Every structure is written in C-alpha cells, then in structure tokens.
Amino acid sequence: MNVIVTDAGFAPDDWTHPIVALEDARSGVGIDLPSSIDPAELAGRLPDITMIRVDFPSSADGRGFSVARQLRLMGYKGRLRARGHVLADQYAMARRCGFDEVEISHELAERQTQDQWMFRANWQAHDYQSRLRG
Numbered sequence: 001m002n003v004i005v006t007d008a009g010f011a012p013d014d015w016t017h018p019i020v021a022l023e024d025a026r027s028g029v030g031i032d033l034p035s036s037i038d039p040a041e042l043a044g045r046l047p048d049i050t051m052i053r054v055d056f057p058s059s060a061d062g063r064g065f066s067v068a069r070q071l072r073l074m075g076y077k078g079r080l081r082a083r084g085h086v087l088a089d090q091y092a093m094a095r096r097c098g099f100d101e102v103e104i105s106h107e108l109a110e111r112q113t114q115d116q117w118m119f120r121a122n123w124q125a126h127d128y129q130s131r132l133r134g
Helices: 063-073 088-097 106-111 114-118 128-133
Strands: 003-006 009-012 019-021 030-033 051-056 079-084 101-104
Touching: 003 106, 009 114, 051 063, 063 079, 063 088, 088 114
Parallel strands: 019 030, 030 051, 051 079, 079 101
Antiparallel strands: 003 009, 003 101
C-alpha cells in the first residue's frame, strides 16, 4: 500500500472505492488519468467525479501539474491526487496547481522522509512572490 502525503504529513490511503480508467468511469469511483490527457475530455463530466488521480511517470515530467491546474480552472471541486514520481521538492508546486494530496511508494517515503515533505507543507507562504514581498 502506498503512502498519502498531505499538509498534515504521511497517512495511509483512506480512499475505499475503486479507481478505474477514464473509459470505465461511473458514479462512486475514482478515475486514473495519464499526464498526457487533455482535460477538455472531461468537460461536462466533472461534477460526477469524486476523485481524480493524475499519474506522474517521472519526476521530470511536469504535465500532471498542468492537468491539475486546468481541471481546477474548469471547476473541478473533488479530490485531486498526484500519484507516482513526485518528489518532496515538488510538493509545494503540486499544492499550488490544485492537488489535495500526493500518493508515493513506500520506497520513496523511506528515501524522502516525512520531515522533508512537511518542510514544504506551508506551501502558501514559501513562494517566489512572498519572498519578494518579505
């Protein structure tokens, strides 16, 4: 089982419903999206989707950040999770783009411990503009 990272730290996954591919989406399930998807494909369907999990196949692949931002701009209000190769250094960006949480493997959690993620949990105060104003 993977580790869920939130602003409160590491936690077990509390999502109890299935997570399926977009083509298998139905009421009451979460959906998995590849980072290559055009979020416009979900237009008109967002109110029916409770949870969306966006895949990060590599920590160098930032397309998932754009997907999250576009989903939020389209009005998605459900649970939005990043999954895969997201690093602790990328947590603040994930939160700013609209992700609620990040799902990482136990192996990554052992290499990048909770304190490294929590250092970035105050993501609203540690951005470029805040430093300029300070």
